[in-house]
Amino acid sequence: MSTYARITVVACPVCRAKQGLSGVLHCGSIVICATCHSSLRVTTLRPMRLRLVDPSSTRTAESQPESYA
Numbered sequence: 001m002s003t004y005a006r007i008t009v010v011a012c013p014v015c016r017a018k019q020g021l022s023g024v025l026h027c028g029s030i031v032i033c034a035t036c037h038s039s040l041r042v043t044t045l046r047p048m049r050l051r052l053v054d055p056s057s058t059r060t061a062e063s064q065p066e067s068y069a
């Protein structure tokens with residue numbers, strides 16, 4: 001048997017629940033935590049690291065509002 005289901009176990013940065021991620025993941029892939037349903041972006045693969053995708057981190061969110069000319 002040479003076929004393994006490759007499952008990467010990584011802790012959710014939000015709720016610390018262990019996530020078993022299977023399949024092909026790339027840097028920048030978005031996964032959803034099964035426990036807290038946060039959107040998590042894969043930042044590095046080795047070691048696997050996840051980072052919370054901040055839904056408010058859009059360009060217009062902070063103290064510099066875009067001017068609509």
Ligand SMILES: [Zn+2]
Binds near residue numbers: 012017034
């Ligand atoms: Zn979580």
